Amino acid sequence: MKKLFMVSFLLFLITGCSHYYSPASNNVNISSVDFSRIDEMKQGKACAFYIFGFGPFGETRITKAIKNADIKTVKAVEYENAAYPFYSKSCICVYGD
Helix, strand or coil: CHHHHHHHHHHHHHCCCCCCCCCCCCCCCCCCCCHHHHHHCEEEEEEEEEECCEEEEECCCHHHHHHHHCCCCEEEEEEEEEECCCEEEEEEEEEEC
């Protein structure tokens, strides 16, 4: 019984929380964006991470990503997520001029 409890407890510790992001409320029309010059665009990023399911440490706000790169016109927004047994990271990336 004690081993079962320990295994259950350890599984609980290493199980991360799942994240679901709906599309950004400030949707951007990307049909007119010239992605051939994506390397020339400014990129702003805001990230938060979780350790053992605790967090977030940091913030994933569009406004923070825009401020980080001093973007005046937003062309595209994307989310990046990575999850590992003890660590997960969520980022929002903003591209623009």
